[in-house]
Each structure stands twice: as C-alpha cells, then as structure tokens.
Amino acid sequence: MATAPPHQLSEHDLATVDRYWRAANYLAVGQIYLMDNPLLAEPLSLEHIKPRLLGHWGTTPGLNLIYAHLNRVIAARDLDAIHITGPGHGGPATVACCWLDGSYSDVYRDVPRDGEGMARLFRQFSFPGGVPSHVAPETPGSIHEGGELGYSLSHAYGAAFDNPDLVVAAIVGDGEAETGPLATGWHGNKFLDPVHDGAVLPILHLNGYKIANPTVLARIPQEELDQLLRGYGHDPVYVSGDEPEAVHRELAAALDGCLDRIAAYQRAARESGSAPAERPRWPMIVLRTPKGWTGPKEVDGLPVEGTWRAHQVPLSGLREHPEHLEQLESWMRSYRPEELFDDQGRPRAELLSHVPVGDRRLGSNPHANGGRLLRSLPLPDIRRYAIEVGKPGTTLHEPTRALGALLRDVMRATAERRDFRLFGPDETASNRLQDVYEASGKGWQEELLPVDEHLSRDGRVLEMLSEHNCQGWLEGYLLTGRHGLFSSYEAFIHIVTSMANQHAKWLKVSRELPWRMPIASLNYLLTSHVWRQDHNGFSHQDPGFIDHMVNKDPHTIRVYLPPDANSLLAVADHTLNTRDLINIVAAGKQPSLDWLSIDEAVNHVHRGISVWDWASTDTGREPDVVLAAAGDVPTLEVMAAVSLLRAHLPQLAVRVVNVVDLMRLLPPDDHPNGLPGRGFDAVFTTDKPVIFAYHGYPWLIHRMTYRRSGHDNFHVRGYKEEGTTTTPFDMVVRNDMDRYRLVMDVIDRVPGLALTAIAVRQRMKDKRVEHHAYIRKYGEDMPEVKDWSWT
The missing domain is CATH 3.40.50.970 (Thiamin diphosphate (ThDP)-binding fold, Pyr/PP domains)
Known part of the structure; x- marks a missing residue:
C-alpha cells in the first residue's frame, strides 16, 4: 500500500x-x-x-x-x-x-x-x-x-x-x-x-x-x-x-x-x-x-x-x-x-x-481507570512531627504548620515517582503549609521575576486563584492514579460544591463497578475557618460545606474536626492513604492549645469519639452533665467552661467528650463509621443533659443524632450567621458558643442548679457584658480570655 x-x-x-x-x-x-x-x-x-x-x-x-x-x-x-x-x-x-x-x-x-x-x-x-x-x-x-x-x-x-x-x-x-x-x-x-x-x-x-x-x-x-x-x-x-x-x-x-x-x-x-x-x-x-x-x-x-x-x-x-x-x-x-x-x-x-x-x-487505557496504576503513599512516621505535650492545654502551636512539615516530607518521598501534589487557590503559605516549598516549589511556566519566591518550572505545588481549577486538577490527578490534597479557606470551598457533588456521585457509582479500581481519596483541608476569620469579617465566615457534603453517599463522605496539632497529624496519617472517599478536615492555622500527646491523638482519631477522663469530674459516679465539643475552637470553649465549673460548682460531676470523627454521631445503619447505640449511650448517657459545642451550624448535630435515645437532652451551640470584623472571642460570644454561655447552659439544664447556682449564672452573664465593653475600649480580648490556659 x-x-x-x-x-x-x-x-x-x-x-x-x-x-x-x-x-x-x-x-x-x-x-x-x-x-x-x-x-x-x-x-x-x-x-x-x-x-x-x-x-x-x-x-x-x-x-x-x-x-x-x-x-x-x-x-x-x-x-x-x-x-x-x-x-x-x-x-x-x-x-x-x-x-x-x-x-x-x-x-x-x-x-x-x-x-x-x-x-x-x-x-x-x-x-x-x-x-x-x-x-x-x-x-x-x-x-x-x-x-x-x-x-x-x-x-x-x-x-x-x-x-x-x-x-x-x-x-x-x-x-x-x-x-x-x-x-x-x-x-x-x-x-x-x-x-x-x-x-x-x-x-x-x-x-x-x-x-x-x-x-x-x-x-x-x-x-x-x-x-x-x-x-x-x-x-x-x-x-x-x-x-x-x-x-x-x-x-x-x-x-x-x-x-x-x-x-x-x-x-x-x-x-x-x-x-x-x-x-x-x-x-x-x-x-x-x-x-x-x-x-x-x-x-x-x-x-x-x-x-x-x-x-x-x-x-x-x-x-x-x-x-x-x-x-x-x-x-x-x-x-x-x-x-x-x-x-x-x-x-x-x-x-x-x-x-x-x-x-x-481509549476505552481500556489504565490512566482512565486510575486505581490500576495507584501506589500507596509513602507516609513518614508522624511522631517525627509531633508536638511535645506535657500538661494539656498549656502550650500553643499552629496545627497546619505541623501538617506542613509532614506534607513537605511526603513531597520529598515522592520526588522521583511524582505522584503527590498539593493544590490550593493562592493560600498555601497563608494556611501555614509553606514548609512544603522546601521540597517543591510552585509550578509556574510564565515569566520569572527577581521578587518572586518559590516559583519553579517543575513545582508540584499548584496555586491558582480559581477553586474550580484546583478541584478539577486534583480530580483529574486522582482519577488517573495519583494522590493529592486541596487546601482552602473554609468559607470559599463552597465555590466547588457542585464539583464535589459530582465527584461523590462518581465514587459511589464506581464502587459498584467491579472493573473500576479504587482511587486515592479526595482530601480537603479547610482552614482559615469560620472562628478565626474575625479579621476578614462576615464574608469569610461560613462552615456550611460540611452540612452539604454529609448529605452524600455515607460510604463516601468523612468529616474530621481535630482539636489540636497532634490530632491533625493523626487525621492526616489516616486519611492520606484511604481510597474512594472524600475526606473533609477542618483545622485551624492560628496558634491553639495542645491537648493530646501524639499517642493519645492517634487513639482519639481511631475511636472517633473519646471521653477525656483527665478533664472530667465524674470519675466513679454518673455525670450530672456532659460537655461535648467538635472542632478546635469549640474544644477551647468547652475546656474553659469546664474550668469555670470546677471553680464555681466543684460538686458538679462533669463528663468531657471530644468528637474528632463527626460521622461517628450517626447510627451504624446510616453510616459505616457510625457508633453503635450502646456505645453512644455509654458516652453521652440517655438521661443527662448534653451541652454540645460544634464547629459549624448547630442543627447539623441535631440532624445526625435525632434517632439516638438521648437526643432530647442535646443542646447544641455553634455558628448561627452572627459575624463581623471583631476579636476572636467575640465571634464565639456573638454566636452563643462562648465559655460563659456554656456554663449558663449547664446551670439552665441540670436539675436544681437554676435555683442553687443563680449567683454563678449571673456572674457568667456579667462577664459577657464586661467582654463587650472591653473589646470596644481596647480592641482586643480580655487577658483572662486571651491568655487562658488549662489548670
């Protein structure tokens, strides 16, 4: 021819x-x-x-x-x-x-x-x-x-x-x-x-x-x-x-x-x-x-x-x-x-x-069935990045900075095989992940100027001020057999909500097709979150992405709210090598108190929900009240409230519960991570008031627990669209999730306290008034709040 x-x-x-x-x-x-x-x-x-x-x-x-x-x-x-x-x-x-x-x-x-x-x-x-x-x-x-x-x-x-x-x-x-x-x-x-x-x-x-x-x-x-x-x-x-x-x-x-x-x-x-x-x-x-x-x-x-x-x-x-x-x-x-x-x-x-x-x-290329090419991610031992915690709640670290060091070494470990990337809309350093630049620069093929930092022709950190592109790039990367992470300001991850919907649907259907091999999970790090956007104001304050995504297929969605730096490391260690999931991790970038050693954090993440015995006062007896938290700032406020209760109501038996895996709140027939009824009742009780401080919109917790036997005892505090440019503590006060309000909630809901602890309640209410006047005079939170630590 x-x-x-x-x-x-x-x-x-x-x-x-x-x-x-x-x-x-x-x-x-x-x-x-x-x-x-x-x-x-x-x-x-x-x-x-x-x-x-x-x-x-x-x-x-x-x-x-x-x-x-x-x-x-x-x-x-x-x-x-x-x-x-x-x-x-x-x-x-x-x-x-x-x-x-x-x-x-x-x-x-x-x-x-x-x-x-x-x-x-x-x-x-x-x-x-x-x-x-x-x-x-x-x-x-x-x-x-x-x-x-x-x-x-x-x-x-x-x-x-x-x-x-x-x-x-x-x-x-x-x-x-x-x-x-x-x-x-x-x-x-x-x-x-x-x-x-x-x-x-x-x-x-x-x-x-x-x-x-x-x-x-x-x-x-x-x-x-x-x-x-x-x-x-x-x-x-x-x-x-x-x-x-x-x-x-x-x-x-x-x-x-x-x-x-x-x-x-x-x-x-x-x-x-x-x-x-x-x-x-x-x-x-x-x-x-x-x-x-x-x-x-x-x-x-x-x-x-x-x-x-x-x-x-x-x-x-x-x-x-x-x-x-x-x-x-x-x-x-x-x-x-x-x-x-x-x-x-x-x-x-x-x-x-x-x-x-x-x-x-074209119908058989392995890149279009990426699980055929996927290799496990070489994760280093997270103990190398752990924060030393002596007495809980007395030292401060930036959780995402600790994660940045871990991601840096994941970048190094994948330098030859090139199958891990970090994606984000111009926020890697803002989100305290800048240590990754020691292992890889930011990919860039345009002109380079002397003032530029960390730009690289072969960089594997991709930053573009388009959440859509970041999401699409990551999805294409994962679907062809690689690993990655998308970090974003929490309020603006909503921009890709419909893309996340489609990916969740893709994963659900793919899981039912025996010829589709599992791919690496889509991992979101939502930081610069609702409670620490006090400087940017109302437009930057929205935790609702979680609410939307928990509606998706329960076999696909996971939500983690690590309370401190070591817990974030433990969550990362768990999520980065999972398959066919969407892992949503909400964690702060600002200095926050350290609560758990690395071994305690690993166990906490494995359990998903833990009773913090060292902070509780119900040892050997039934609690009078359960104080629960999900999220770093809610944990801070619950712990501060417990400290106030110890000082003002020492006879009260308080149980402290921390939730790091939000899906554990669901019954097992609603989610594979759901906590069985007996275990849920053992943690939260069936007849005692539960004061729950939650990272996002409070009604989500009610949705997730409405079928639990003690649901009527749950009183949830969280974000309720009260935001502005203000101080960090004023954000929780405006949304009634502050330590003083939590103490008032305990007094209002534990039988008998409304009469016997009226003076304590009044003192807590006065503190909120004092706070209001103080920030308007000095422009910062009261020292007893700003400098608080666990004692």
Missing part, C-alpha cells in the same frame, strides 16, 4: 475512518431509539421502538468523528492517550465507540460485539436498569462525568500533570465553553511542565447551539475567536465543513500536525533537562461541524440538522406520527449498516483496522 505524504490521509485510511464513524453514528442512533431489530433485518415497526425516547443526538456525530480519528493516530504513533468528553450527554457516542473497539465488551461480558450484544447495547441506554445518557463511571475510558459542564480542561490538565508520556484529548463543547470554570480552564497551559508532564490537546467543538440557543463562540467573528484563543496562549488549527471527506482529511492533517508539534516541544525540553524560559504555545483544534450532522435535515417541514432542534431526539412522537418512523428507518439505513456489520452483527474488519489494541484503546 502506498504511503501517503505527511499529514495527508490515504484513500485506505479515509475509507477506514469513515466506516468507523458511520458505524458509531449508527450505534448511537440505535441506542436512542431501538429496543429490538438492531441490524434492521426487517422493516422498523413501533414494536422495535422504545416507549420513552431519551438521549442527545446533536453533539454525537462530532464526538464520534473525533474518536475515530484519535483511534487512527493512537495506532499509528503508539500513543498513550485518553480522551475527555466535555459536551454534556455525549454518552451515545462514547458507548458506541467503546463497543466498536471491544473495550465495552471486555468489562461488560453480557454485551458482546455481535448482534445479540448490539441489541442489549441499544436497549440498556437511558432505560431502567441500564446506563445513563451521558458519559459516566459506567463508560469505559472515562474520567469525566458528562452531566455537568465546565470541567473538561481542568480534568485534562490534572490527568496530564506528572504523566510525561500521556496525551489527553480534551473535547470542549461550545455550550460548555460559556461556563466560568471552562473559561479559567484554558489557563492550565501556564502550569504544564513539558519535561515532567504530559500534553493536553484541546479540541473545541463548535456545532453552533446549546439546548435552544446559539452558542457564543460559534457566533462571534472568526477573527475575534482566534484572538481569544491565542490570548489564552494556544495556537489554534481550524477544521470546518459539512462534507465528510473534506472534514476527514482536514481533521487528520490537523491531528498529525498538532501531535508533531507537541512531540517537538517535549523533546526539546527533555533533551535540555528543563522547561524553556518561554512557555510553549501549545496547539489546539477548533472543529466546526453541523449540530446533528448526518441526521434528519428536516422534520415536519422544519430544519433540524445544523440547528438547535437536533440537540436531543430529532424524531419524536413516532406513535403519533408514522411518517417519523419511516424517516428514522431511512436515517439509520443511510449509514449502510450492511457495509459495517456482518450477518452476525460483528463489526467488519475493514472498519477496525485503525483501532488500537489492548490498553492503547
């Missing part, structure tokens, strides 16, 4: 790619419409049609086109490549292509590559007990949920970081391109190190329409679009048309040219041993084809192909409109299925000659 000139598709290659594309289109239409008669062995009848027609056709032909051409270059170049389907609800395309290349049947043995399997493939799509209409965990080769738009590029760059041989083809839909996260996602190229990282090839697919409206990037003038993409630092290559042969030839040349340039950039950087001073202008492709290409051009006299009407199901109401059934059959036969499948329904060899084999197939 004659060799085609460089970047020119041979006639054989053209025919092969076109056959694959037509076959994928045929299979996609079949998934949307058919329950039976997959090979059209007999004329279509209503008996063959699904009762409910669901799915999205409009984006599908373009996705199939790209997949077919990616197959060709992967096979020809032996590329290690994955693809990300950004356009929403592109499921019919990717499922069709995976079935054609055999990767679908490899993991779903009941859907073989034959007529019987084709029938099952069609029937299961958007059908009860079947598969979703979008690219999802069930789709082989996917690391990107297609149900929510905006994250294709951030996921792609996350996958490429520290994957030097990987090419990630990121298909960006033109509807998706209107989202805020996608707009910042283009900036991933400013952080891509050509020496140690792989490559991202963005493919902007412009088909002109969203659900019912035109898309911005498809309508703006070509010159403006070009300026925009070049302004993002890309060098776009344009492919457009509605004539298949011409588009095939242009797209093939574009892909070959882009991959040649990518290889040249990487080769030059790797031969020199360092990233160039001037960032490469990475290529990208802009593919413009009609929406719903090759589908019905008109339906009921209205244009469909190339319009918004092609978005979902172009031919609906087949039972009410028999002519639509005839049009559907004509549409499916236009792909000439007899040329594509043999009598047994198997794809003909001619259309598979460009399909990669084994793990090179």
